[in-house]
Amino acid sequence: MTLKHIEEYRDAELAQQLAEKIKRISHRSIRLMEVCGTHTVSIFRSGIRSVLPATVSLLSGPGCPVCVTDQAEIDAFIELAKQPGVIVTTFGDLMRVPGSTSSLQRERADGGDIRIVYSTLDALSVAQKNPGRQVVFLGVGFETTAPTIAAAILSAAGMKLENFSVICAHKTVPQALEALMTIDDVRIDGFILPGHVSVIIGLNAYRPFFERHRIPCVVAGFEPADILNAVASMVEQIESGKPRLENGYPRAVSEPGNVKAQRMMAEVFEPVDACWRGIGLIPGSGLRIREAYAAYDAGRRFALRLPETKPPKGCACGEILTGKKTPPECALYKKVCTPMDPVGPCMVSSEGTCAAYYRYHYEA
């Protein structure tokens, strides 16, 4: 047995003990939301729901960046891809997202120069290698990717790179939590807070939210035992009536977070009201490129206007993102809307709630 196997074995053993503990101490019916898409996938892949008692429901929140990107923004991305001479660089999971009439994948099949990159810095090097063409990076994501995009803009500014710009559709997590608490008919008894985002923003970023609402909040890592540990803690907090803001991922997350990354973000971006697909306008929940770096703002460079859009008919992405419905309760799920022919964005990204249900959920 190698060391790695021993670790996995211990992890499995620990997870089973935690599952037993949850069964033992859970009496009240509770609804916990995991805000992060990576948690959603980990929960499905490890079969966590199948080891939890019926009293504990896990809801998937608005934590998949692709899923919450507004339809108008998607349409703007596609418009950009149609412009002659423009190279669009993007993370892979935006490719299939359906806009009002097309998708980036279709535009690529039609001859659009759309390139999948794995980091913003790769996009920067595409710009360096193609000095005669405009290279735009589609900036979608949360606080996890925002610092890398800030770094790319700072580096482009340092190099005086004139053919690189970013269309910034970034969103921030604490403001979304706040919004979830104010939406009618959303009942959430506790939040599993995202791991990667918290590495950047730190536990302290959630304090104002926690103080206002006194609801159990646990930052969790991505191993099955991490998630079960967060669930066990919240069950215990709820049963005892003593909510806490807890760092369940201390091996990666600190109280202040990554201060250097936060500074870089603050240098390049400022908060702005942002539209979340399915939820609507959330005050201060987006990031806009500051005036000082306006030259790198693709929105300004290409004078992009966000078109008026309507969500696809019958699509329940909004209710799913807020935990009001589960994917099987959507009339389109699996019938019209599949990963091959997605209607809403939640069916597209590998971390989208509907795609995760489609791939991993089985109704006996």
Next chain:
Amino acid sequence: MRHDKILLDHGSGGKISHRMTRDLMLPAFNNPILSELNDGAIFELQGLRLGFSTDSYTVDPIFFPGGNIGELAIYGTVNDIAMCGATPAYLSAALIIEEGFPVEQLETIVAAMGRAAEHAGVTVVTGDTKVVPKGMVDKIFINTSGIGVIPAGVQIASHRARPGDRILLSGTIADHGVSVLASREGLAFKTSVQSDTAPLNHMVRGMLAAVRGVHALRDPTRGGLGTALNEIAEKSAVGIRIHEGRIPIKPEVAGLCELLGFDPLYLANEGKLIAFVAPEDTDAVLQAMRQDRYGREAVLIGEATAEHPGKVFMSTRIGGTRIVDMLAGEQLPRIC
């Protein structure tokens, strides 16, 4: 939305590819041999039972850690024939080359094909070379076809798995997929993972010599282990249960998959096979697999069941259960 253009998803080996095969190809060529949709065709010709297969190789990049497109083109077809239970004998090779392609690289690729054929014990007996104007193909595409005889008494096909069969896997998964991904331009990761490209015909010969109870074989290439298991579950109308903790995966492969949000169950292998074997023959087949240099890490990963025909379930490490569906389209790296 009906697709009016071919997308990369149509070539992913997952559900979209299957739908195209079913709706477009099968009706056009309408015959019972093709509709079996094995890795290769299995048919009888003048008293001989044959396995016959073809495949085109368009890998990007053409050179990757552990091999190049040349070896891949030989081993890929050799393996598809071996998965029919046949002994691969003769291959054809057709090259489509882009104008301006460096001769030195072509020499390296062709030499690799020669060595691979020798290593697999097959002979390339016919071929074709085309050169097309720059930009009409990406560097070089290779097609190989091959044929082999199925020994008397061997009955292997993807519809022959039975409830109770044990499922054996010849080694670690997703090595090829990860090695190719990691060596693609634009990916800043450095990894030591090598492609597992290898011939499996010698291993298969050993397995078939050991016992009679090998019912189905598959090399989980494009679409990965998850897709291959689903295909057999569907064609054999059996349920499948596999055990997460038993599936071998290199730590660096698992790590890179986690980073990119890929499920290793759906990444390609080019030198691995899965076998559905009668329970009483399990040990003998495992031993035969482990005696081959490409099967030393062979393990039992699960079993076929009478319940849930067509579905694949996985018992997870933490004691839970989840379904393993067929891959829908090409996996795309996620944003985090």
